[in-house]
Amino acid sequence: MANIRKRNGKWQVQIRRAGHKPRTKSFLTRADAQRWIRQTELELDRAGLAYDSSSLERINVADLLHKYRTEITPGKRGIGPEGKRIEVFLRERWSGLSLAQITPQTFTQHRDRRLRQVEAGTxxxxxxxxxxxxxxARREWDIPLAQNPLSKVRKPKAAQGRDRRLADEELTAILAACDTARNDWFRPGILLAIETGMRRGEILNIRARDLDLELGLLTIPQTKTDRPRTIPLSEKAVSILDEVRIRAGEKNGRLFPVTANAFRLAWERCKRRAAKDEPGITDLRFHDLRHEAVSRFFELGLNVPEVAAISGHRNPRMLFRYTHLKPENIVAKLRKSSTELAA
Incomplete structure (x- = not known):
């Protein structure tokens, strides 16, 4: 549909067509405007004829899911989690619907049902x-969808970020539980997470060649954001890594030669043992140690750029979501400042 109007001495035209971005242009004469309308609508009609819309009835959602999992997912770092999500989709009844039957309401209902089963973030x-x-499918596979059916589906509000801090008693209980473990890599992994704020995957991928213990630096070549970074290490972190490096022995091998699943299971076993002394520890997640590390960095007096250089956060807002300062520590700083000013 074309709309034409005169404004500020010019003829303004806007053409709207389902499945296409609105096209707008101004002309000095009405004749030029009408000529452009005819040409543009002809182009849009030809583009529409290039597609066989009946093909939407012959393709179902499962076809798209399988094709995406085969062609796109393998090129991503999150291949495991994404593959599992697609498996969830394939078990849904709507995956058997044709693309001609799919509407935004299909996924609105999916959203509401899933919210009763899992957290909003999922x-x-x-x-x-x-x-x-x-x-x-629309942009690269020439599937003639007029619009993305998800574009009008409202996402749920994300849950408030966790503010879980690690208590001293909990750390003592965890380390005591580590001492009964049958491996020598789990305890240094926990301590390293608290000292550096590294993610589990980053810790497990550390290699001897990534270390410069004399300068106190660790290079992380592969990160969640796909941006390598080099982080400064505390003296305690240097000591931990030096001990693990010596124990590993291999010059360029991984210092923590275990799988992510093995590390996760070790963490769960450790928590169960620690819960005998600290029952509340059962809700602690390994990722909470990253929150703890970032909060400790700020409590040490590091500024935002310095903490971001260690943690790898590119967005200050995300960095602050990981920061949960203890009010009692802030009170101590305020009192110290007041005392120094009085003196």
């Missing part, structure tokens, strides 16, 4: 993946 990630799948 649903947000699922909707984001579905949106990406349909967008690739």
């Amino acid at each position: 649903v947000i990630r699922e909707l984001g993946l579905l949106h990406a799948i349909f967008e690739v």
Whole structure:
């Protein structure tokens, strides 16, 4: 549909067509405007004829899911989690629907049902993946969808970020539980997480060649954000890594030669043992140690750029979500400042 109006001495035209971005242009004469309308609408009609819209009835959602998992997912670092999400989608009844039957309401209902089963963050990630799948289908696979059915689906509000801090008693209980473990890599892994704020995957991928213990630096070549970074190490972190390096022995091998799943299971076993002394520790997640590390960095007096250089956060807002300062420590600083000013 074309709209034409005269404004400020010019003829302004806007053409709207389902499945296309609105096109707008201004002309000095009405005749030129009408000529452009005819040409543009003809182009849009030809583009529409290039597609066989009946093909939407012959393709179902499962076809897109399988194609995306085969062609796109393997190129991503999160291949494991994404593959599992697609498996969840394939078990849904709507995966058997044709693309001609799919509407935004299909995924609105999916959203509401999943919110009764899992946390909002999980649903947000699922909707984001579905949106990406349909967008690739439209833009790269020539699937004649007029629009992305996820574009009008409202995402749920994300839950408030965790503010879990590690208590001294909990750390004592965890380390005591580590002492009964049958491996020698789990205890240094926990201590390193607290000293550096590194993610589990980053810790497990540390290699001897990534270390410069004389300068106190550790290079992380592969990160969640796909941006390598070099982080400064505390004296305690240097000591931990030096001990692990000597124990590992291999010049360029991984210092923590275990799988992510083995590390996760060790963490769960450790928590169960520690819970005998600290029952509340059962809700502690390994990722909470990253929160603890970032908070400690700020309590040590490091500024935002310095903490970001260690943690790898590129967005200050995300960095602050990981920061949960203890009010009692702030009170101590305020009192110390007041005392120094009085003196």
